[in-house]
Amino acid sequence: MSKLRDPKVILSAEEMPTQWYNIMADMPNLPAPGINPGTLEPLGPEALQAIFPMELIKQEVTQERFVEIPDEVQELYRLWRPAPLMRAYRLEKALDTPAKIFYKYEGTNPTGSHKLNTSIPQAYYNKQAGIKRLATETGAGQWGSALSLACSFFGLECMVYMVKVSYHQKPYRRSFMELFGAQVAASPSNLTEAGRRALEEDPDSLGSLGLAISEAVEDAASRDDTNYALGSVLNHVILHQTVIGLESKKQLEKVDEYPDVVIGCCGGGSNFSGISFPFLADKFGGRKIRAVAVEPAACPTLTKGVFAYDFGDTAKLTPILKMYTLGHDFMPPGIHAGGLRYHGASPLVSQLYHDGTIETVAYTQNEVFEAAVTFARTEGIVPAPESAHAVKGAFAEALAAKEAGEERTILFSLSGHGYFDFASYDAYLGGKLEDIAYSSASVQESLKKLPSIK
Amino acid sequence: MSKLRDPKVILSAEEMPTQWYNIMADMPNLPAPGINPGTLEPLGPEALQAIFPMELIKQEVTQERFVEIPDEVQELYRLWRPAPLMRAYRLEKALDTPAKIFYKYEGTNPTGSHKLNTSIPQAYYNKQAGIKRLATETGAGQWGSALSLACSFFGLECMVYMVKVSYHQKPYRRSFMELFGAQVAASPSNLTEAGRRALEEDPDSLGSLGLAISEAVEDAASRDDTNYALGSVLNHVILHQTVIGLESKKQLEKVDEYPDVVIGCCGGGSNFSGISFPFLADKFGGRKIRAVAVEPAACPTLTKGVFAYDFGDTAKLTPILKMYTLGHDFMPPGIHAGGLRYHGASPLVSQLYHDGTIETVAYTQNEVFEAAVTFARTEGIVPAPESAHAVKGAFAEALAAKEAGEERTILFSLSGHGYFDFASYDAYLGGKLEDIAYSSASVQESLKKLPSIK
Numbered sequence: 067m068s069k070l071r072d073p074k075v076i077l078s079a080e081e082m083p084t085q086w087y088n089i090m091a092d093m094p095n096l097p098a099p100g101i102n103p104g105t106l107e108p109l110g111p112e113a114l115q116a117i118f119p120m121e122l123i124k125q126e127v128t129q130e131r132f133v134e135i136p137d138e139v140q141e142l143y144r145l146w147r148p149a150p151l152m153r154a155y156r157l158e159k160a161l162d163t164p165a166k167i168f169y170k171y172e173g174t175n176p177t178g179s180h181k182l183n184t185s186i187p188q189a190y191y192n193k194q195a196g197i198k199r200l201a202t203e204t205g206a207g208q209w210g211s212a213l214s215l216a217c218s219f220f221g222l223e224c225m226v227y228m229v230k231v232s233y234h235q236k237p238y239r240r241s242f243m244e245l246f247g248a249q250v251a252a253s254p255s256n257l258t259e260a261g262r263r264a265l266e267e268d269p270d271s272l273g274s275l276g277l278a279i280s281e282a283v284e285d286a287a288s289r290d291d292t293n294y295a296l297g298s299v300l301n302h303v304i305l306h307q308t309v310i311g312l313e314s315k316k317q318l319e320k321v322d323e324y325p326d327v328v329i330g331c332c333g334g335g336s337n338f339s340g341i342s343f344p345f346l347a348d349k350f351g352g353r354k355i356r357a358v359a360v361e362p363a364a365c366p367t368l369t370k371g372v373f374a375y376d377f378g379d380t381a382k383l384t385p386i387l388k389m390y391t392l393g394h395d396f397m398p399p400g401i402h403a404g405g406l407r408y409h410g411a412s413p414l415v416s417q418l419y420h421d422g423t424i425e426t427v428a429y430t431q432n433e434v435f436e437a438a439v440t441f442a443r444t445e446g447i448v449p450a451p452e453s454a455h456a457v458k459g460a461f462a463e464a465l466a467a468k469e470a471g472e473e474r475t476i477l478f479s480l481s482g483h484g485y486f487d488f489a490s491y492d493a494y495l496g497g498k499l500e501d502i503a504y505s506s507a508s509v510q511e512s513l514k515k516l517p518s519i520k
Numbered sequence: 521m522s523k524l525r526d527p528k529v530i531l532s533a534e535e536m537p538t539q540w541y542n543i544m545a546d547m548p549n550l551p552a553p554g555i556n557p558g559t560l561e562p563l564g565p566e567a568l569q570a571i572f573p574m575e576l577i578k579q580e581v582t583q584e585r586f587v588e589i590p591d592e593v594q595e596l597y598r599l600w601r602p603a604p605l606m607r608a609y610r611l612e613k614a615l616d617t618p619a620k621i622f623y624k625y626e627g628t629n630p631t632g633s634h635k636l637n638t639s640i641p642q643a644y645y646n647k648q649a650g651i652k653r654l655a656t657e658t659g660a661g662q663w664g665s666a667l668s669l670a671c672s673f674f675g676l677e678c679m680v681y682m683v684k685v686s687y688h689q690k691p692y693r694r695s696f697m698e699l700f701g702a703q704v705a706a707s708p709s710n711l712t713e714a715g716r717r718a719l720e721e722d723p724d725s726l727g728s729l730g731l732a733i734s735e736a737v738e739d740a741a742s743r744d745d746t747n748y749a750l751g752s753v754l755n756h757v758i759l760h761q762t763v764i765g766l767e768s769k770k771q772l773e774k775v776d777e778y779p780d781v782v783i784g785c786c787g788g789g790s791n792f793s794g795i796s797f798p799f800l801a802d803k804f805g806g807r808k809i810r811a812v813a814v815e816p817a818a819c820p821t822l823t824k825g826v827f828a829y830d831f832g833d834t835a836k837l838t839p840i841l842k843m844y845t846l847g848h849d850f851m852p853p854g855i856h857a858g859g860l861r862y863h864g865a866s867p868l869v870s871q872l873y874h875d876g877t878i879e880t881v882a883y884t885q886n887e888v889f890e891a892a893v894t895f896a897r898t899e900g901i902v903p904a905p906e907s908a909h910a911v912k913g914a915f916a917e918a919l920a921a922k923e924a925g926e927e928r929t930i931l932f933s934l935s936g937h938g939y940f941d942f943a944s945y946d947a948y949l950g951g952k953l954e955d956i957a958y959s960s961a962s963v964q965e966s967l968k969k970l971p972s973i974k
Contacts, residue, residue: 070533070591070594070595070598071595071598072533072595072598073598073599074533074598074599076530076532076533078530079524079526079528079530137524140524141524141525141526144524144525144526144527144528145527145528145606145899145900146900152599156673174628175900176896176900176901176902178939215900218897219610219900237942237946238942238943238946241942241943241945241946241949242902242942244949245893245896245897245902245942245945245949246896246897247897439699442630442699442700443672443699443700443701445599446599446600446629446630446669446673447630448630448696448699485632485939485940486939488691488692488695488696488699489692489695491695491699492691492692492695495695495698495699
């Protein structure tokens with residue numbers, strides 16, 4: 067038998083996780099309760115029932131350490147899971163680092179990112195609850211694609227409000243959703259009150275994620291057969307994504323490794339949580355491990371924001387959550403990592419950062435793309451611009467290990483591929499990418515509009 | 521342990537093939553020798569040495585049954601191999617067929633198709649031979665992408681002549697190659713004699729694959745540091761692709777299955793050969809198995825062509841090969857499966873078809889895309905338009921099994937994904953796809969220009 071170097075760590079079907087991990091069972095301080103935007107009182111489950119099925123509401127609040135993954139969901143996960151865990155031998159050599167670099171690659175599934183890990187169970191629980199149709203928003207299109215495919219698997223209708231500027235700039239993401247039977251509307255649309263109001267104010271509005279959320283929530287709340295689905299931020303979404311870290315742990319065990327540091331890019335927080343939370347379980351048990359959330363310098367929610375109650379959307383329709391925020395009115399510069407352009411962060415991630423459990427770092431576009439190109443040329447995979455932030459984070463750790471002369475083990479999440487993002491790589495390679503920083507003044511302005519909650 | 525259905529068949533590193541399979545050791549009639557286009561005499565190895573390294577020339581003619589895969593190539597294969605072998609449970613249910621359908625998915629690698637299986641060994645052997653630079657042509661961009669990545673792995677320069685119409689229509693394929701450090705020129709270009717001549721005749725020429733081949737061959741022949749690389753047709757290319765079928769055989773063995781029929785789409789023939797030749801080895805040994813090559817009705821080389829000596833390119837620079845051909849001047853209609861628009865077919869595939877060892881079938885665009893959409897909605901993967909032909913072939917076999925009331929086992933090669941082909945799906949879903957048939961009259965005209973070889 068040959069003893070060739072193999073970068074992949076394989077799991078058998080029997081070794082696949084059968085439960086998701088719920089960090090609320092272990093974290094020292096739970097997130098503050100959500101607030102009803104209408105009453106400004108703590109949010110009860112009944113307020114959520116208009117747009118979510120009961121099983122997902124239960125998952126939103128449960129403090130059980132493990133939640134069973136339904137058989138039907140496990141079977142669909144197995145269309146592409148376990149996701150590859152790779153030892154980046156060629157990258158290590160290129161960086162001339164004593165560090166061992168592992169990456170968990172979530173881009174092999176049909177939608178090209180980690181989002182399918184939660185869209186499948188969300189569609190499943192809605193189907194079980196008798197729902198016929200799901201409504202959602204999408205910006206760059208990753209989440210809309212993932213929900214479209216999941217709805218197609220379960221025979222649900224899918225209504226996607228796609229931010230108008232993306233609708234026109236990324237026609238193939240729209241095609242992807244339509245291929246899977248979804249109805250895609252450019253937001254603001256004529257289909258909702260919120261959309262019509264926006265069009266009245268500005269017929270040429272390019273839309274925003276906040277507005278698209280408002281349209282999708284209104285759609286779901288106004289129809290009995292329809293629920294709403296969200297692709298990040300909420301506890302149940304993050305619960306589903308822990309399959310990433312749970313698999314990674316088992317894969318690393320098989321090669322007798324344990325990471326010194328776990329790295330993920332962080333927008334709403336579901337990818338970072340997915341890769342890191344199962345390891346934080348060990349940290350709460352006393353094991354030494356670091357977790358680093360990597361943000362864009364243009365939208366440094368954790369790194370530069372405040373920890374406060376805020377709305378999740380510009381139209382103030384969503385529950386008010388205690389989180390790090392740059393203010394719900396903050397408009398981040400138009401960087402290429404669209405999935406990281408969110409003013410807030412998951413309450414779970416926010417609480418952990420507030421408690422000092424996790425670290426954050428922020429990078430500008432050019433240094434992120436520079437790392438992505440080196441990664442592509444050595445490992446062969448073109449990272450999504452979002453995922454490229456984690457690549458850059460891993461580079462920094464690998465070079466720190468080299469300076470310290472230490473053999474550290476680094477694990478990062480390569481949350482998606484960049485096949486749909488060549489316009490961004492073109493801009494980078496052509497020297498046309500700007501290192502736009504966030505505007506501190508506009509954050510200060512935006513933070514004045516935080517809701518006042520006791 | 522749960523007994524959930526798992527569609528994937530996993531191979532361990534130790535079970536990976538370490539040799540390629542060479543069908544020339546087993547086939548009853550070898551292909552006729554190639555002819556030198558200059559002298560019209562049989563082609564000697566010396567004529568090939570101007571553009572190929574000796575190891576590849578040896579592989580072109582060897583009759584050894586197995587050829588060792590170099591360790592460096594095996595290690596790079598392992599970045600994504602073994603490619604998934606999937607049981608299409610959800611598709612079987614949708615087709616309501618008693619057939620078991622398996623597909624081998626070659627789209628998980630960074631370039632998204634099976635082409636990387638041969639670009640890596642080609643770059644390796646050229647590097648070993650001291651070559652610094654490879655030149656090639658590309659149409660839709662799959663092959664150029666695969667060679668660019670392989671050159672990047674081995675530190676070779678890569679020069680790609682990309683058919684001008686694709687260069688402008690598929691800018692992201694160009695970006696992909698540039699990201700991996702390749703130089704990409706729109707063909708016809710000013711860089712070669714053949715290109716300049718074409719531009720003189722028609723400054724607005726959109727180019728053709730035949731012309732791009734002429735440019736790449738001229739580039740390679742005129743520089744000592746440069747060789748040429750071809751992505752299909754030749755024996756050594758097909759040898760490398762047998763890794764697809766060799767893995768599939770081992771994977772099927774693990775679930776105690778053996779196919780009644782093996783299906784691949786067929787342009788130049790490397791994908792069809794890759795999946796089917798290792799099974800044909802058994803057929804030569806007396807085992808009952810069918811192999812079906814699926815062609816587009818717009819370019820039905822095997823189905824409707826003649827078995828004769830012909831040039832591989834329009835400029836008549838390449839060796840003259842005995843193969844099924846529609847004539848080197850035949851211009852197929854502009855269908856969306858660009859990779860299947862080739863007037864000829866591999867001499868190995870041609871000989872096997874001539875001998876009755878394999879079968880062929882041809883389908884039109886709309887029926888192919890209809891099958892692709894059903895496949896996408898059930899299995900979740902969007903097939904490349906080329907690969908969709910194999911999907912349609914598998915549908916036909918599955919429905920035949922249903923009519924016969926027989927439980928047949930079907931294996932097909934899903935040679936690549938369609939992430940770069942949403943314009944085609946858009947056209948199909950919008951009802952804008954034409955079922956263009958090939959023109960029998962233009963084939964007759966083109967066949968008049970076959971070279972006359974004794």
